[in-house]
Amino acid sequence: MLAFIVRRLIQxxxxxxxxxxxxxxxxxxxxxxxxxxxxxxxxxxxRQLLRERLGLDKPxxxxxxxxxxxxxxxxxxxxxxxxxxxxxxxxxxxxxTLELVAVAALLALAVGVPLGVYTGLHRYGxxxxxxxxxxxxxxxxxxxxxxxxxxxxxxVWLGWLPSFGRGKVVSIGWWTTNFTSWDGFRSIILPAIxxxxxxxxxxxxxxxxxxxxxxxxxxxxxxxARGLTNRAVNxxxxxxxxxxxxxxITGLQIGALIAFAIITETVFQWPGMGLLFLQAIQxxxxxxxxxxxxxxxxxxxxxxxxxxxxxxxxDPRLRIDRAAVGAH
Amino acid sequence: MRANRPLLEVDRLRVEFPTRRGTLVAVDExxxxxxxxxxxxxxxxxxxxxxxxxxxxxxxLEPPGRIAGGRILFDGSRIDDLPYEQMRRIRGKQIGxxxxxxxxxxxxxxxxxxxxxxxxxxxxxxxxGQARKRAIELLAEVGIPAPERRIDQYPHxxxxxxxxxxxxxxxLCANPRLIIADEPTTALDVxxxxxxxxLLKKLCREHGTAxxxxxHDMGVIAETADRVAVMYAGRIAEIGPARQVIxxxxxxxxxxxxxxxxxxxxxxxxxxxxxxxxxxxxxxxxGCAFNPRCPKVFERCRHDRPDLIxxxxxxxxxxxxxxxxxxx
Ligand SMILES: Nc1ncnc2c1ncn2[C@@H]1O[C@H](COP(=O)(O)OP(=O)(O)O)[C@@H](O)[C@H]1O
Ligand code: SF4
Ligand SMILES: [Mg+2]
Numbered sequence: 001m002l003a004f005i006v007r008r009l010i011q012x013x014x015x016x017x018x019x020x021x022x023x024x025x026x027x028x029x030x031x032x033x034x035x036x037x038x039x040x041x042x043x044x045x046x047r048q049l050l051r052e053r054l055g056l057d058k059p060x061x062x063x064x065x066x067x068x069x070x071x072x073x074x075x076x077x078x079x080x081x082x083x084x085x086x087x088x089x090x091x092x093x094x095x096x097t098l099e100l101v102a103v104a105a106l107l108a109l110a111v112g113v114p115l116g117v118y119t120g121l122h123r124y125g126x127x128x129x130x131x132x133x134x135x136x137x138x139x140x141x142x143x144x145x146x147x148x149x150x151x152x153x154x155x156v157w158l159g160w161l162p163s164f165g166r167g168k169v170v171s172i173g174w175w176t177t178n179f180t181s182w183d184g185f186r187s188i189i190l191p192a193i194x195x196x197x198x199x200x201x202x203x204x205x206x207x208x209x210x211x212x213x214x215x216x217x218x219x220x221x222x223x224x225a226r227g228l229t230n231r232a233v234n235x236x237x238x239x240x241x242x243x244x245x246x247x248x249i250t251g252l253q254i255g256a257l258i259a260f261a262i263i264t265e266t267v268f269q270w271p272g273m274g275l276l277f278l279q280a281i282q283x284x285x286x287x288x289x290x291x292x293x294x295x296x297x298x299x300x301x302x303x304x305x306x307x308x309x310x311x312x313x314x315d316p317r318l319r320i321d322r323a324a325v326g327a328h
Numbered sequence: 329m330r331a332n333r334p335l336l337e338v339d340r341l342r343v344e345f346p347t348r349r350g351t352l353v354a355v356d357e358x359x360x361x362x363x364x365x366x367x368x369x370x371x372x373x374x375x376x377x378x379x380x381x382x383x384x385x386x387x388x389l390e391p392p393g394r395i396a397g398g399r400i401l402f403d404g405s406r407i408d409d410l411p412y413e414q415m416r417r418i419r420g421k422q423i424g425x426x427x428x429x430x431x432x433x434x435x436x437x438x439x440x441x442x443x444x445x446x447x448x449x450x451x452x453x454x455x456x457g458q459a460r461k462r463a464i465e466l467l468a469e470v471g472i473p474a475p476e477r478r479i480d481q482y483p484h485x486x487x488x489x490x491x492x493x494x495x496x497x498x499x500l501c502a503n504p505r506l507i508i509a510d511e512p513t514t515a516l517d518v519x520x521x522x523x524x525x526x527l528l529k530k531l532c533r534e535h536g537t538a539x540x541x542x543x544h545d546m547g548v549i550a551e552t553a554d555r556v557a558v559m560y561a562g563r564i565a566e567i568g569p570a571r572q573v574i575x576x577x578x579x580x581x582x583x584x585x586x587x588x589x590x591x592x593x594x595x596x597x598x599x600x601x602x603x604x605x606x607x608x609x610x611x612x613x614x615g616c617a618f619n620p621r622c623p624k625v626f627e628r629c630r631h632d633r634p635d636l637i638x639x640x641x642x643x644x645x646x647x648x649x650x651x652x653x654x655x656x
Contacts, residue, residue: 218432224388225427226447226498227420230412236446237435316482317436 012301019297023290077287086291097272101257104196112200116207138201147194147267164269191268199253210242251307334361342397352609356562367539369553376559378542382508387415421451424499426509430492434483441479451502466497489520510542561617568642578644
């Protein structure tokens, strides 16, 4: 177990270094950063001074190590566009995105898993068929269209929910949250639904397919032959066996949610990292872009670690300790 | 109450699969009975309908398969038309089952103890602690060493033979009066097969449990069964005392089977020395289903279908014995 975690941590560090390298390379592709900082009329001496002060005269590997060192200490440089420290901007934006993604993921699980179980158990029922058809719509409509439709119905026609922004947020330390005010809570509903719809249908279809698969297995037939109740068979035995693939996909999908959040945040003008990233691209704001990459990669790595630990919790076959095997 | 009422009575059971191209009759009006404590061996080539008969008895036919006719009586009352919940209470408690593949009969995510305890507490009015004590006793009874320790282990930590012992413990844990064992050793290593059969035989004798033992292995039948039923293409070709059927087979199909009595532990399927193969359900010929392969076929066999005819202590479905019917 410990060896496994250590191995995973080392892998994670390698992944992070690779991403950091790509993020760092962004700076090289966009020409001399000095040009971005000083006007065209600056003298050669000024440029050279600045170059030395920023360490840009050093060889490439040294510059990279310097970059990694800064990132580890939480220093991401200064935004070209906003003139603020990138880490300060990220701290402002991170809670908005994470809260949106968390609500969307919970929503996708809370709706997707029960619907998947239901449609798997009542394979030929009318409700199941309807849900499957609807889920096709959910999978095929693009996110921005769903967002705009929801805004049209719930914000414009019905006027029930706000159509943009985070509403009133409350600060708790450096974190800002939507959940402590009614206005903030109302504001997160439409974007969260928009963001989760695709994942929700995906999880539902996945759970359904897995349920159908598991219900065919011998151990389910044997569980029924032992006279266990339907509830014990369906939820105790069958559902638990669908969890490993569901955890895998959910983990991957949380990553996808962070990525898709770019679109949702744009549609709803949600002040998160996705919106920040899009604006950074428009302005070729390299420090912000590269920091976003590093941060998202970091979140992915964390999610993968959690997914692996959950596997351990669910599947005893992964927990084989040598002592027990040796006892055969 | 009659003193010697059969424990199980299968009366003109018919199992069908509705398909787009018409109805397939997989089990065609078969009748037999099992007395309390008796071992009935069931033999026949793959696809003869042995497993479907077993599934029909425990009420676990998988749709679209269904019982289309006949009755199944257990201890004098009908069980083929019971509502799911009532039949569930009979499964495991009155009628246990052991399936072919011990490697897939156990849920990989739960310890064997959990699976035993849940089965015990489902059927018997015992506390968790009492059930655990009983589970350990059962594991000891089926010959698992160090049961106090093994009870908390997972299926993957047991070998194939040990797993089948656990499966037998699960089938016996509420002391059922009948066990349906569908090829319980086919998937096991040849060296272990005899042990498992001996165990099953011993336990059932001690507990007075009747057994419907489906097997390919004539050696097992000779050693274990009181009576034997030979199935061919969804019907019973011959049924009678095991000794009788083995020594003096009546039906030409049985004669062919016995002519190739395999060594203990081999698969009769591959040893059938009768020319040709059993017809598919869609291609069952009119008259006697065996007529294309029968060395003794005559005109009548191609038009009329024979029913079981009593010949001495056995019965057979073959026109050769028409008019020789013994009297009860
Ligand atoms: N779901 C199904 N649809 C159509 N035919 C089936 C189905 N399940 C089983 N059968 C047919 O029923 C027959 C009997 O099967 P089975 O009872 O499993 O045979 P056995 O156990 O004697 O080998 C086989 O010919 C098989 O093709
Ligand atoms: S009825 Fe005819 S074809 Fe069928 S087994 Fe008897 S002799 Fe052979
Ligand atoms: Mg079978």
